[in-house]
Amino acid sequence: MISDELDLRHLEAPEPMLRALDAADRLAPGEAVVIVAPRLPRPLLMELAHLGYDAEPEAPRADGSVRVLIRRPGDAEAAA
Template identity: 40%
Template sequence: MNPVDLRHLVPPEPMEIILDAADQLQSGQTLGWILPHHPTPLLPMLTAQNINYRFELSGDGGVILYINKA
């Protein structure tokens, strides 16, 4: 799975894209996005939707956010 680069978008677009995708996420599916920084405001919203998340460093100062639904 190749994460989608959202670093070129203006806030709150990346958060809206991720939340929309989380609403449609199927059990066992994993999605990923490259972000310019750690999306702290987004995390409680994902938790409230019972979405698991993890991060990796992108190697260029950003982060890669992966979400899934168990």
Template identity: 55%
Template sequence: MSVPGAANMPELDLRDLAAPEPLLRALEAADALAPGACVSVLTPLLPYPLLAVLVERGLEADAEALPEGGARVRIGRPRA
């Protein structure tokens, strides 16, 4: 899945937080997105529970493992 506007999105580094903070903060950032907006979050690992919740909320998301550890998750809210 491709998140539109990925080239210019802000990035939130959540890798140093203890669970469940990365999940909660990523959801807060996703909930705050306006239609057509996106955000990138860095997490300590591939966040399968986060991805499932984002899809349930109608958001677009994709994730990639990072070579140095953790993952980058791109989250977008579709335009209305």
């Protein structure tokens, strides 16, 4: 279930990454949040993977912004 969509395009670095990580941290197992970043957030994607989250970026939009679905694995997935 997607809990929210956060538009982070208007923020200065490092605020988009900090807010995205905070939103991911607040997810319950199996929940998801969508962020909209001004461009592909490679450092964020690497950090989320390191922390065990699933992050699926969409193709960039015409303005270069990217929607990213961030999902916290469910309990059964985390145990596998």
